[in-house]
Every structure is written in structure tokens, then in C-alpha cells.
Amino acid sequence: MITSIHYTDYRNLADCRVEFAPGVNVLWGMNAQGKSNILEGIYYFARGKSFRGAHDRELIRFGAPFARAELTCMRDGHEYPTTLEAYLPKTGKKRFTKNGVQLSSVVELMGHVRAVLFCPAHLSIVTGGPLERRTLMDVALSQLSPAYLNHLRRYAKLLTDRNALIKLASGGQSVTEAEWEVYAEQMSIHGARIAAYRQEYVSLMADAVNDYFSAMTGGREVPSVAYQSHAVGEEDEPCPLLTGTPGEEQPSIAGMEARLRERLTIHREREIAAGVTLFGTHKDDIRLMLNEKEARLYGSQGQQRSMVLAIKLAEGAIAARCAELHGGETPVYLLDDVFSELDGSRRAFLMEELGERQIIVTSCEPDVVAAKERVRFCQVENGGVKEN
Ligand SMILES: Nc1ncnc2c1ncn2[C@@H]1O[C@H](COP(=O)(O)OP(=O)(O)O)[C@@H](O)[C@H]1O
Numbered sequence: 001m002i003t004s005i006h007y008t009d010y011r012n013l014a015d016c017r018v019e020f021a022p023g024v025n026v027l028w029g030m031n032a033q034g035k036s037n038i039l040e041g042i043y044y045f046a047r048g049k050s051f052r053g054a055h056d057r058e059l060i061r062f063g064a065p066f067a068r069a070e071l072t073c074m075r076d077g078h079e080y081p082t083t084l085e086a087y088l089p090k091t092g093k094k095r096f097t098k099n100g101v102q103l104s105s106v107v108e109l110m111g112h113v114r115a116v117l118f119c120p121a122h123l124s125i126v127t128g129g130p131l132e133r134r135t136l137m138d139v140a141l142s143q144l145s146p147a148y149l150n151h152l153r154r155y156a157k158l159l160t161d162r163n164a165l166i167k168l169a170s171g172g173q174s175v176t177e178a179e180w181e182v183y184a185e186q187m188s189i190h191g192a193r194i195a196a197y198r199q200e201y202v203s204l205m206a207d208a209v210n211d212y213f214s215a216m217t218g219g220r221e222v223p224s225v226a227y228q229s230h231a232v233g234e235e236d237e238p239c240p241l242l243t244g245t246p247g248e249e250q251p252s253i254a255g256m257e258a259r260l261r262e263r264l265t266i267h268r269e270r271e272i273a274a275g276v277t278l279f280g281t282h283k284d285d286i287r288l289m290l291n292e293k294e295a296r297l298y299g300s301q302g303q304q305r306s307m308v309l310a311i312k313l314a315e316g317a318i319a320a321r322c323a324e325l326h327g328g329e330t331p332v333y334l335l336d337d338v339f340s341e342l343d344g345s346r347r348a349f350l351m352e353e354l355g356e357r358q359i360i361v362t363s364c365e366p367d368v369v370a371a372k373e374r375v376r377f378c379q380v381e382n383g384g385v386k387e388n
């Protein structure tokens with residue numbers, strides 16, 4: 001649970017402290033007052049960067065030398081609060097501390113705060129390209145597994161380097177067989193593990209999305225959610241990396257590794273002609289269908305929104321289940337301007353599903369939630385807040 005956050009020169013929040021209650025917290029006020037900035041700052045601790053795609057320097061208040069945010073949370077099962085601090089200077093390196101002790105990198109920051117974000121831009125999970133859906137998996141899995149984040153970073157570096165090598169080869173320079181081999185081997189090692197995590201994640205997501213849809217539509221609409229990857233074959237069952245015994249190596253990962261390695265070898269001529277790596281987990285996608293039709297192409301906007309809602313609820317449910325199985329934090333829910341887009345019944349469904357969890361909502365109107373008990377209201381005005 002997040003108890004408070006204090007901003008210094010973070011966007012338009014020059015000196016702003018916000019306190020949060022355990023249940024529903026409503027941040028309300030007119031446009032451009034700083035409501036989304038407050039959520040962005042909280043989510044920064046969960047994701048390690050802005051959810052609006054902003055660079056760190058854009059988070060520093062105009063004209064200020066640095067931005068700082070200090071978040072205090074009560075972690076599950078802990079008696080004392082944890083304080084996390086992010087310090088983003090205009091020049092020089094950003095810095096994170098936990099209870100005053102410096103963390104070595106953003107990777108160490110991850111996992112202390114788990115949050116699920118809902119915002120209108122997430123419609124692109126359904127309507128946008130594969131990158132949107134890979135980002136969804138990456139953001140969620142990075143919060144759940146430091147190992148995943150590590151594989152992801154290693155793979156991204158290898159991919160950049162291999163693409164540079166392909167460019168050289170396309171330009172007529174000779175590349176030795178040994179060099180190609182190193183990339184095929186290393187990328188298949190990390191790629192197979194990325195794929196195994198994603199496969200399990202999407203399989204958990206598929207089950208949850210099915211349940212939410214039958215609850216929302218009484219079974220009238222049938223979704224289908226499927227992971228698509230060069231690494232995974234039809235016969236591959238998901239490995240229980242998230243829900244099984246932690247740290248246990250799964251036998252089927254070897255098969256994924258071999259499959260990726262082959263693809264990174266036999267298509268080389270094609271890749272040299274294209275000038276880029278064509279096969280691997282950087283091409284993964286999630287296929288989203290409704291009533292056996294592609295949701296992106298054939299879904300109505302209402303159906304697409306329901307799909308996003310179900311996927312986001314699934315994200316929270318999976319995080320909560322992982323926390324139950326292996327410890328760690330249950331997520332906090334951050335809802336940026338989403339109520340205006342949902343009809344009454346979906347709004348009620350969402351609030352019902354989130355139940356007793358800590359929720360931080362932004363809205364132009366204060367009266368967004370039906371129940372008034374256990375709700376804390378804060379009005380946001382010109383970068384400041386007052387409780388009311
Ligand atoms: N780096 C920055 N320094 C100062 N103000 C900023 C910065 N970045 C954004 N803003 C201001 O923040 C305001 C938008 O805040 P936001 O939280 O998105 O509003 P809303 O309350 O509508 O959610 C705008 O007035 C914008 O000019």
C-alpha cells in the first residue's frame with residue numbers, strides 16, 4: 001500500500017505531498033492541473049520510467065535543476081514503512097534510494113512497488129501493432145521477475161549488435177561463421193527464456209480474460225487470447241516459471257532454444273538482404289480474438305474497451321496470484337481518466353472486481369465512484385493538492 005508521495009519539481013508539482021488511504025483515493029480537478037503527473041510519478045517507481053513515454057529530463061519542472069519524488073509504502077507483512085526515492089538531475093546520473101541506501105540501478109528499484117495502470121491510451125493494446133502487446137508483457141513480467149528483466153536486457157543488447165553485424169554483411173563485409181554462431185547461441189538462450197515467461201503469462205491471461213468476459217457479457221462474447229512466437233511450437237506446454245517452483249529450469253526451454261537457434265541460422269541470407277534480424281522474440285505478439293474474429297480489425301470500440309479492461313484486470317489478478325504464491329507485493333491500481341470511457345455497468349464491474357484493493361483514480365469530477373465510504377478525495381489544482 002502506498003501511504004504518501006512527495007514531489008519536488010516533478011513536472012508542474014513544485015512541492016507537493018499527497019497522502020493515500022487504503023481503499024479508494026480520488027484525485028479530481030480541472031484539466032492540466034497535475035492529476036496524471038501524480039500517477040505518472042507513482043508508476044515511475046513500478047516501471048522505472050514514465051508511462052507516457054517521456055524522457056527523464058521532461059519530468060523535471062521547467063527551469064528546475066532536478067526532479068525528485070519520495071514515495072512511502074507499507075509492504076505486505078512488513079511492520080515499518082519503506083521509503084523509496086528517485087532523484088533525476090538535469091545533468092548527471094539519476095539515482096534511486098531505498099530507506100536512504102542507494103540502489104545500484106533501476107533494476108534494483110523494480111519489484112518494490114507493484115502497480116497496474118489503466119489509461120485511455122491502452123486501447124492501443126487491442127488496436128495497435130505488436131509492439132504494444134510486447135510492451136504489455138514486458139512491463140508486467142519485469143515487475144514480477146527480475147530474471148525476466150535481465151533476459152530482456154541481454155536480448156535487446158544482442159539484437160542491436162546482431163543488426164549492426166547484418167548491416168556490415170549487407171554492405172559486403174565478411175563476417176565469420178564463429179561470429180554468427182555467438183549471436184545465434186546467446187540470443188536463443190535469452191530468447192527462449194523470454195518466450196517461456198511470456199507463454200506462461202499469456203496462458204494465465206487467457207484464462208482470466210475468459211472469466212472476465214463471461215462475467216461481463218454473460219457468455220455472449222467469447223474471447224480468445226494466444227501467444228505467438230517464433231520460439232514456441234504447437235506442442236509446447238507453458239512452463240510454470242511464475243506459478244511453479246522458483247528457479248527451477250524447465251525441460252521444454254531447451255526445445256525453444258533449439259527452435260530459435262535454428263531460425264537464427266537458416267534464414268541468414270534473407271536477413272542480410274533485409275538488413276535486419278527477422279526472427280526471434282522481438283517479433284512476438286498476442287493474438288486477440290472476439291467471437292473468432294480479430295478484435296483489432298472487427299471489434300466495435302465497446303468490445304475493444306472491454307478487451308482492454310479484461311486484460312488489465314488479468315494483469316492485476318496474475319500479479320496478486322504470484323504474490324500469494326511466492327511473496328512480494330500485491331498491486332496497487334492506478335486509474336487515469338478511465339471512468340469517462342466506460343459505461344455504467346463496466347464501471348461497476350471494474351470497481352467490484354478491484355474490491356478491497358488500494359485504488360488511485362483521477363477524474364475531472366469528484367463523484368466517479370458510487371460508494372462514498374472508504375473513499376479519500378483530493379482536489380488537484382495548479383500542481384498542489386488539498387484533501388476534501
Ligand atoms: N516538465 C514540466 N514542468 C512544468 N510543468 C509541466 C511539465 N510537464 C508538464 N507540465 C504541466 O503539467 C500540466 C499537465 O498535467 P497533467 O497531470 O497531465 O494534467 P491533468 O490534471 O489534466 O491530468 C500541464 O499544465 C503541463 O504544462
Ligand SMILES: [Mg+2]
Nearest residue numbers: 035036337362
Ligand atoms: Mg490527466
